[in-house]
Amino acid sequence: MDREPEELQFLGLFGIYKESFKIIISWRKIFNKITLALVLPLTFIFLAHMQVSGLIFSKILHNEEALDFTRTDTATYHRLSDRISSEWVAFWLFKAAYLVFLLIFSLLSTSAVVYSIASIYTAKELTFKKVMAVVPKVWKRLMVTFLWSFLIVFIYNVVAVVFFVLALIVVNPGTTAGITLGIGLLALYFSGVVYISIVWHLASVISVLEDFKGIKAMTKSRALIKGKMRIACAIFVKLSIMFALIQIAFEKMVVHGGKLEMGSRVLFGIVCFLLLMQLFLFGLVVQSVFYFVCKSYHHESIDKSLLADHLEVYGGEYVPLRGKDIQLEQYDV
Known part of the structure; x- marks a missing residue:
């Protein structure tokens, strides 16, 4: 980031978008590698889940319809009933596996992007190898924050x-x-759902960069959002609408696009895949930039040298910022 900490507080919605685009383009090599390693699998898992779930569910509906027209207490009836039960078990097992892998890659992607943005902010040397070395240690903190948000x-x-x-x-x-x-x-x-989602997303960034996790990170997030709630809501709603549009397009054109030619369905699938992959990356960068905007707005500017020191890996352990390191003296605006 080329901006001084004092300037970040004045960034509006489009300013945050512009800053995020600028960071992605300026550091496209590192973000391309992060995308290929983490965001691409995340996108594939999400879209593949829609396709596979659609296929399994359509088979269940077909067999249930056939069961309605089959006489009870016959071999065919019992065979269809057993098949439907097996398909429901497969459906829910697939759903459970999907949620586990989605959560893992979501947390890993968040860790990688937030750490990268913080490193760029401090002008710290950033390599893909270093990012991937830190990510496995950071995502555990994110898991605690996620579990608390899930409970809430x-x-x-x-x-x-x-x-x-x-x-x-x-x-x-x-x-x-x-x-x-x-x-x-x-x-x-x-x-309420929007508010909780906004708090959770910002708490995820806090869990990576500060010595807060779980309910403490959520509390810290609530404090930081004050004064920037309108921008936070606008970002969340716009990104959610774009996400929903891509999801609906994929479902209509690919999952339930039986009337279309296979070539057209594949083309639509590729387009949706690329758009969703870029949206995932952009959303993670935006929420990271928004964190620094909120810190600047509340005059809690993080000293770049301190942040750089705490982003280092000491003895193989990731060391987040302690509370006393982030509550620095307020600067004059």
Whole structure:
């Protein structure tokens, strides 16, 4: 980054996008290697999951439809029933394996990109070998933060379901008041989901660069986001919309594109794959840049020399920034 810490706080939405594009282009060699090693498998796992899940689920639906037209207590009925049970087991086992590998490559990709951005920020020597040496040690911290965010989301959804059920009991959903209440509760629910997601993404960066993880990283993230919530929401919503559009296009044109020629489906698949891969990388860079913007906004500028020292690997161990190292004296704006 060519900007001084004091200047980062003034970056708006498009300024953050511009800074992220600039970093990716300027350091394209290192980011190309990170993409090939981590982001590409992440993208492949996500899209392959959609394709394979679609195939397994279509077989289940086909067999269940055949079962409806088969007489009970016959050999054919029992054979179809056993086949459906086996396919459901395969479906959920595949889902579980998908989530595990998706989580692993997601955390590894986040670790690599955040560490790289911090190294670029400190003008520290950055090589792909060094990144890959640090990443396995950092991603464990991210796992703790992810588990806490997962627990928070779980509790949040349980509370939301309780409120929705109580609302249905108190107010008739078919009335105008019921519809209005339902819309209001849905708006509040999705607002909460967006807020938790934003806090979690920034907490992931904090878990890599600072001596915070889990609930402490989430708390620190909430404090940093204050004053930059509008920009954070805009970034999250825009990236989510782009992600959803690519996902829908892949599902329509590839997974359920049986009417299209195979060549067209393959072409659409490649285009969606490349777009999603670049979006994953861009999103990780943006959230890393946004972290430094928030630090600058709150006058918590990290001294470049201290950050560079703590990004080093001492005795094979990754050493994150301690709290006393990041809470430096505030600079005057």
